Amino acid sequence: MTTRGGSTLRKIIQRACLPRLMTTVVIISIISGCSTHSENAQETATQKSAKRGNISVTIYDRGNIPSGQGTIENNVMTKWINQAGPVDVTFVSVPRTQSEQKLNTLFAGGGAPDLILEYAPQIKNPLIDQGQLRPLDDMIERYSTTYKALLAKFPALRKAGTGTDGKLYQFGRINETIPQRGVFIRKDWLDKLHLNIPQTTEEMYQVAKAFTEQDPDGNGMNDTYGLALAYNSVAILNEMFGVTYPNFVVQGNELIHGWDHIQAVTAFKKRLYNEGLVDKEFYIDKYGAKAKRDFLNGKIGIYMDQFNVPITFYNDFYLGLKKSVPEAELAIMPYPATPVGRFNPILVNPVQMTGLVNAEAKDPESVMKYVDFAASETFMKTMYYGFEGVHSKTLPGQCPQVTDLSKWQKEFNYASGDFAMLSSPTLAGKCYFGVEKMDTKDPLQQEVKKMFEANASFVDFDLQMAGPTHSEQMPQLTKDLQQILTDTMKQVDVGEGDIWMKSILTPNYSPEQAKQDAIAVWEKAGGAQVDAWYKAFYEKDKDRIILSRDIYDIFKQQRALQNK
Incomplete structure (x- = not known):
């Protein structure tokens, strides 16, 4: 099998420091498959027999806990973790959209938890530079079994988790890599107005205009919008234009x-x-709540959101839409061509660093025990499928099947992915790919599954993703350059930088003028040094990081495994 540019898959994986990835995943998949309940019980019993410590761990609070399910720190999942795991855990909530502020406050006050679960490099790297985090090699060597084995099989985890001083600071996982987001369009509206799925952003504008002005829902009122422009929609539009x-x-x-x-x-x-x-x-719809409500009520024609977990989209979006508008039909559309080119959607980061240890942690052995537990198949299976015999059932030789979707949704769906930030699901075989949780007997779930598979099929390996790689894989800037980047993002960031937002909202403030103003802010802060550093790194050292082409190869490899 050869890849673009004449390199073989083996060479590209070696270049990205991902040796033996395909072989390892296939071997693990064949050997382990889906663990039986008795194996899980034996593993849990062994863990509970050891001396128990007590640690604190962060958990994202997304504000989406169903009524009656407790709090993000105290619920069905946290109780199971404390009962089945090797240590007692106190969870500390961190607002998902304000994690940087909350973590900085916790560290400044001397009360930061022992284990920090966090995605964003711009939040983690300064903590490393400030000496707030503990190097991990000694605790892994002395206390670990599960994670130590994972590091040996996937050296890229060590490479991605190592700081500029050469020390390992981050725990990580191997993810299923698929398009992270999707663009959904009301197919029934397209059909009614005799329109096609847009292939360019100009066509997208024309369709949005028709959806707004031509009464696609047929109620005789001017109450529909062409598309949503809040929260995830902003990120997706930026990706369409090749920037993040x-x-x-x-x-x-x-x-x-x-x-x-x-x-x-x-x-x-x-x-x-x-x-x-x-x-x-x-x-002012910062987290997209109103846009989601309008979409579910049938008032938005093009809606953009996360689409890397199909069962979550089914539960959180599709069921609500079909309940409000039974005749609604959705199609998934590829990212259209733009005036600056056509780009692939961002793919889920396949080698993702998610865990860090507070330098002041008093019991590193217990922290390591918890990390091993959180990286185990027992933990992963529970977060994915709930409790055996309660939420799901596993027949010999088959994948677990969710038997009570409503109960699983209430008790696990809202945060299981965040509790499982140290789990590497696809290493346990086909059972843990996202589409495997979809019920083959439910026609609505199968519709979502087809959209999910179509979204994956849109990836064009001749195109670049936004940026040279996933943002979490970008090389770590020096401390002074990172500070320049951090200090200017509020004004110049593509997402919701003040300058660009002002240009959208202000009649006589053109994007051209906004660009000039943003460049002036950037250069005044010393941004030219950041530009030069990134340029030089890409010219000389880009093979030291995982690039888009390497993510594409992992994506192909995992699809091949899934289709066996």
Whole structure:
């Protein structure tokens, strides 16, 4: 099997420090398959027989806990973790959208938890530089079994978790890598108005205009929007135009600041806003709650959101839409071509660093025991399928099947992924790929499964993702350069930087002028040094990190495993 540019899959995986990945995944899949209940029980009993410590661990609070399920720190999952795990755990909530502020406050006050679960490099790297985090090699060597074995099989975990001083600071996992987000369009509206799925952003604008102005729901009222422009929709539009945090794009063989891309996507958003094709108050819908409500009530024609866990989209979106508008039909659309090119959606980071240890942790042995437990198949199976005999059932030789979806949804769906931030699901075989949880007898679930599979099929391996790689794989800047980047993001970030948002909302403030102003802010802060550093790294050292092409190869490999 050869890849673009003439390199073999083996060579590309070796370049990314991912040796033996395909072989290892296949062997694990064949040997382990799906663990039996008795094996899980034996593993749990062994863990409970050891001396118990007491640690604290962060957990994201997304504000989505169903009524009657307790709190993010005290619920069915946390109780099981404390009963089945090797240590007693106190969970400390961190608001998902304010994790940086909360963690900085906790560390400043001397009360940061022992184990920090966090995705964002821009939050983690400063903590490493400040000496707030503990190097991990000694505790892994002395106390670990499960994670030590994972490091031996996947050296990329060590590489991705190592700081600029050469010490290992982060625990990680191997993810199923698939498109992280999706663009959903009301197919029934397209059919009614005799329109096709847009292939370019110009066609997307025309469809959004028709959805807004031609009464697609047939109620005789002017009450529909062409598309949503809040929360995840912002990130997806940015990805369509080839740019994401930290605003750098590949042009030819160079890594440059994507000012032209940001200007182009801002102009597109401004056009939608000016012509009333989006909610005029989208900018105060910070977490997308109103946009989601409008979509579920059948008032939005193009909706963009996370789509890396199909059962979650089915539970949180599709059921609600079909309940409100039974005749609604959704199609998934590929990212359209833009004035600055066509790009793939961001794929889920396949080698993802998620765990760090407080330098002040008093019991590193217990922290390591918990990490091993959280990386085990027992933990992973429970977070994915709930309790055997309660939420799911496993027949000999088959994958677990969720038998009470409603109960699983209430008790696990809202946070199981966050509790499982140290789990590597696909290493346990086909049972843990996202589509395997979909009920083959439920026609609505099968519709979502087809959309999910179609979204994966849209990936064009000749195209670049936004940026040179997943943002979590970007090389770590030096401390002074990272500070420049952090200090300027509130004004110049492609997501919701103040300058770009002002351009969208202000009639006489053009995207061209916004670009000039953003560049001025950037250069005044010393941003030219950041540009030069990234440019030089990409020219000389880019093979030291996992790039888009390497993520594509892991994606192909996992699809091949899934289809066996």
